[in-house]
Amino acid sequence: MTQDEKRLLQERHRLEQAENRNRVAERKARTRRLIQEGAILEKALPQASTMNLEELEDFLYGILRKN
Template identity: 60%
Template sequence: MANKRIMTPEEKVLLQAKHRLEGIEARNRKKERNARTRRLIQEGAILESIAPHIKEMDLDTLKRELMIRLRGM
């Protein structure tokens, strides 16, 4: 069986704090991902509303067209 060592109260408190911090960081990463996803969806919707013909373009063609048209700006 594995050699299990009993944790001191200080070690338990430290481990709990570490786990709380990891949970907070994970929630922040999820919030950031959700915000980015929302922004990308909104930007795509704006692009489609301005230029409806892009719905039929594949992604490589769309990228090439945008690079050509936005390069002069």
């Protein structure tokens, strides 16, 4: 393997690592946002914590359709 091939392989590997770090950071940011939004929902609508997901979805869509 020549030096140029080695450098190219190393650069490709560095790029893949950077892309992987970005994907992980985006996933963590999305998870954090979803958790925060869920906490806000439960704070504004305390009965949400006792509903299953389908009931909560139906309830929210019902509210939104009235407006």
